[in-house]
Amino acid sequence: MHPDRYHVTLALGGRPILHGWWGSEAVARRQFASLVGQYGQPGARVTLADEETGKLLTEWPDGS
Template identity: 60%
Template sequence: MTPQTTGTAPERYHLTLTTDGRPAMHGWWDRETTARRKFRDWVGEYGSARGARITLVDEETGETLTTWPDEP
């Protein structure tokens, strides 16, 4: 079976969890919808950790797509 291409770069969407400014977890996905779902999951699972910050970046464009908590 041949894998299907999605038209996006593999591991294009990078999700990062930091706590108190230190990296705690990373994840990469090739589909934005998957990455955004994971972002929501991570906010639910890790958002209450002391000093938690979760960021989703499009590595191809360098754009920050969303963060939690929101920027002031």
């Protein structure tokens, strides 16, 4: 497993302000949920992507 496979991004007002990379999907999903809990407001976007496959795994708000 690649140590930087799962990438979480937080953007506010269309500008990325925080990035994190994890080798564990479970840890990355917990971080994703934590960021949604802290920054889940209008104008925020949180994404979780698998850098190995290039797939977007989840995003908040859904479908933005």
